[in-house]
Amino acid sequence: MSIDFYWRLPTHGCHNSIQTSGYERGDWSPLRPGNIAPGRDRDGEVDGFTYIDHLAAIAQAAEAVGFQGGLIPSFPNTDDPWVISSLLARETKSFRFMIAFQPGFGNPVHTARMAASLQRATGGRLLFNIITGGGGPAQLWWGDSFAHDDRYGRTSEFLDIFKGVWNASDFSYDGAFYQLRSGGLAPALRGEEFPEIWFSGSSDAALQTAARHADYYLSWLEPFDQLGEKFARVKERTAALGGEQKCAVRVDLVARATEEEAWADIEKGFSNVSEEARQRWGGQGSDSVGAARQAALRPADARRYDDLIVAPNLWGGFSLLRGGPALGIVGSYEQCAARLDDLIARGTDAFILAGTPHLEEAYRVGEEVLPLLGRQASALPVAAE
């Protein structure tokens, strides 16, 4: 069995360090000297670099240390993954672009043509994280007023058509959300590998759609046994339908030479979070079941960083330090590798890892943690029941 490791491209700027909350990389915080990409020259003048140049550096670092590629998230105030992938297509060699995409935002046939074009431009380096939206005000911001389960119905039909036209000339479809008469990709665009579909969403509707369409079911990190149970359920459900479901975890690491150094960085980061920011924590309107599963992990009122340690090497305060899910792994290189091994033992078939700052941590995790993997797999207890 071999496991695929991906990194992540931060599409909302990046921090200099896990200890600070400012976006010193990119222009999401006010530009000042020292802010890179868009860079300022030594007189403080704009020097022509933009954030895409920094993303290029991260993608190149990730492919250099052996990550297969990276997840490219999409939210209202991020740069867009389709455009990022096109811009970086020719500046990377093996980096695979995992585009986070809400199917409702594109015509399915046009989207298939865009995907085939990107496959042709990159030699088959495109894949998708199909997302279906967290609902609430953000969904209306995007111009999408569909209700939660309808969004999954639409996603499912979208993927039917996307697959249907991929290598066909005469595909028709009569769904509740889409109809299509005699469509298909043009001959010049056919024959490309169909992009792998990773799929996220934790609700019942999500799991049903995943069982039908997903190569990988993707989850944020949850406490290990809880996650193991979720993966087992997903795999069983798909097996009952005659398919096979692989499962993947997206998780941040703070990996340092020693465990003490790792926690010291977390402690420093936690102490830099204002009381007010802590109060605001996690109060977004959303119908996301996945987000609720994360929020449920949050101890009500953490005063100290170690109030948020939920298990050995598992810290529940990441969303205080940077945007994204709450739970992540903190420890020495050996411990981080062992925790990833634990996850493999609980049914994880692939990972999307991340660390802050994404550029330097791609090298660190790639050089220090990945080589230690697999050492303890055989010594591990099998997944808890």
Add this chain to the structure above:
Amino acid sequence: MTLSVHWRLDPAAEPRRSEPGAWQRLPALARDRRVSTQNRFDYFLQVAQAAAQTAFDGLFVRHRIEADESRIIAAIIARAVPHIHVVPEFPASVGSAVYAAKQATTFQRAAHDRLGWAIAPDAEPAGREAQADFVSDGDLAQRLDEFLTVARGVHRERPFSFKGSYFEVENGGFDAPLNRASFPRVYLQGSGDAALALSGRHADMHLFAPASTEALAKDIARLNALADGRSVAAGLIQPLLVRDERQTAERDARDRPLAPGTLVASYDEAAEILAGFAAIGITELVLEATPTLEEAYRIGQHLLPRLRALTSAARQAA
């Protein structure tokens, strides 16, 4: 007013070039060391480089369902080729207007505001149904109107709300830093009052099809009348077959199918005619000819200098 001159790439033209599946085998005595990483995009980039190096102002990328997608091509070009403006053509059926506008911000941020949008005409009904698009003929203009209203709206203001028949958005609008990018320059086309009025509401530039100077002058006046105070510039899409001598051009014209309205002329004549269009108020030209690469060089090297000499002389005289 200076005249901007763009080249137009048709991704479906010269379909065998740099298409790995269509490589012409070399005879056995010639060692072939082409590699699998060579692909069609090498050719698109060569055309873009040619246009940039021969001093075109921009490159349009046609919407062709039988070939690679124009916005993907445009982003790849913008990253690799400095200076020139890049204008993908696509129809309003591509999907969400908010999403299209958001994608434009990333492009603009990365490429220093060099993106334009040319809205392509919609396909005929059977073509649309094959694209999962069942909007009726009579409703296409309304969809395009809403598409541009929403795309511009979320770019311009926050919060922006709109509810139409095809697009809606509630408390939308981009935040910093995305809202610092400029909105792509919008090019619309089409003939008749309805198309001109739509340009009057939404376009930065209306692109006319080839016509005589007199007819174009009338159309420009009509465009301005319908724009109702908003300023919309006038441009022209002009296919060309130009050679050193008119006789050579006419001879070559007999050998090939030409796009409607192709200007068959010598370099000097073509420069005169195009300068004549500039004199009646055309401020952007979108030129096209095949083979796309060789003709970009030919026209960039022979026609553009003549044309620019005439238009700058006219500017100085004015």
